[in-house]
Amino acid sequence: MSFVASSLQRVRPSTGEDPAPTPEIEITGRRELTSDERELAGTIFAEFRADPRYHRFVLGCLNCGECTSGCPAARFYDFSPREMVQVAQNGDATTLWDAMQEKIWACCQCYSCTMRCRFGNDIGGIINVMRELSVVHGLESTRRALAPFRRTFTLLGTIGTQLAPDMIQPEFFRDWGPAATATEADWGVPLEILRKAIPVDVLQTTRAAWEVSVQTSLELFRIYEEAGVLDMLRAVDPDLVEMLVDLVEERREEFEAARERYRNELERMRGPVATFPG
């Protein structure tokens, strides 16, 4: 079995017609791993097989291919959920390592394969286990794959939503066209006013999908700290984590100042504010 290191660049049309000429793409196949890589591959393989989800998600495979026949990614990439199950079930450390370089990032996470599998394999789930391990061990290919998500991580860590209305910037979403979203050019008012015209109070903001109370934001960050998510992120983007920690510290100070400001009201209330952050 050979793998294509640059599979994510090999987007091809799915019409069944002859594809348009594409630039020559180097297919590197399997290369020899360095001794450090071999050692890391062995560690990852052991952790993969020891993950509690492994025995729940990988139940067997007849190579029937029904998963791949319904897979959106298989139409456009050198990727197949059937192959992923085979790698998970029968592969060795190097085979798993190869699949984790880029192939795992082709998956659309639609779970079409999982629903169709006659063995009941959770193929989308097992790909997530591979992805998590690639993050935990800070693989270089994973760092590249995740680079565009820095704003998402920042929003999640500091506010608690994954998106913000001001993320749809024309230069980044040029392919969505001139009418991609409501703009000042069309409506004569800036984004702030367009958001104010949404009849839902918590949506009248541009910096988050909805306004999240500071306490709620801090609760999410605490969960991320306690559950090891920050450690995972640190492996792929340590600078980002340092920035997040600083920004959240400011949120904590804001929260403490508010606790002082609203002391009288809070003393009259019962509930979670009395115990947080504990």
Next chain:
Amino acid sequence: MLDSGEFRALFPNRPRPPGGPGRTVADLREEMERLESEGEIIIHRIRPENRPVRVTNLVGRTKQIPTDRLWHHKSCGQCGNIPGYPSSLLWLMNATHRTYLNEPHQTSCTAWNYHGTATSNPVALAAVAARNFHRAYETDHFPLIHCGTSFGDYKEMRKLLIEDGEVRKKVRDILHRIGRELVLPEEIVHYSEWLHVMAPEIVARQTHDMRGIVAAVHEPCHYYKMVPEDAVYDERVYAGQRPAVPTGILLALGATVADYSTWYDCCGFGFRHILAEREFSRSFANERKIRPMVEEAHADVAITSDTGCVTTLDKSQWIGKTHGFSYTLPVLADVQFAALALGADPYRIVQLHWHAVSAEDLMTKMRIDWKTAKAEFREYLQRLKNGGSPELLYPAREPIERFFAINKGQVPPEPDPGPSPSSKAVPTDAKGGSP
């Protein structure tokens, strides 16, 4: 072809996982009762004041859909990019006299980020789910999940928390550190299920005839492919062989729902692809969804019931011109379609100006006076720009809520001592009658 009974019978016969920690349980609800009796969890039960309606899931189990006293679990993508999605839902709840809480004390489910980047793990995902479940519980409002991915994720996380005692302990410890308890809702409910069971009340208020409208439905993957047994099926919709939502509400409103060959395909969102690799998302959306919807179904509109699907199908069409796709198929959420059918303002409430593909021709076909509505909306924007106060669907939050997740007089219910027929809600069925 299998009939729906034969189709459903396939699922209980699927193989069970052979090992691993925890145990796989056949009926989550029974196991939840056991865990509660042992003090492991608190069940957030559906109560009579939630006015539940009874429907059937994939494997034939009864699922209760609460219709009142609901806690809105918002969607990042809907609130961020498609704000007419939640505002149409809240408007429909006002129109049908349902009560709800829509507050700033909810976190994202974080599952878009997880399915795109894997920078999370089961304990974190489950703790986030349980944090929001507890918040809904302490306000005594039942959670209603807006996003299909949140719905799929929360179904998975509830199952994990029931089956895996080790994860349950870790999550409970984390929750205690933020002053919360491990609460699991009796049902995980998607808003489209609310819309489905509310169809009789919604149709009773319909002002626009939708019989001339042809809709093509995109079924959101995370609604029915993750924990498939918990999706709602109805013998009256596709003879029970496909999910009942969102098709059921369209049929109830009189629209024609036209089939197309690639109905099972995803939309192309891909979670990481929509942000980092859109050449895939747009190619897939145009070739596998928009083209068949137009060429095969001859649709006037694409209807779906999830965040990423609306975004991908709507935003991907413009660039298709470079490859000869000249389609301009409006893409709406089911709630937006229903709100229009009930006479909601297409801009102030349905917020169609955020969509990339214009819905003006569609509205003309619906006999909606969008030109007047658009002109009035422009005037409204100018009033806001000049310092006017915005109109709201419910009273605005209090200033203290910018910081604290306060309870505004709600008292969480005492934990239920155990199953007792007299303490249970008496649901009606989806046709509106008692079972």
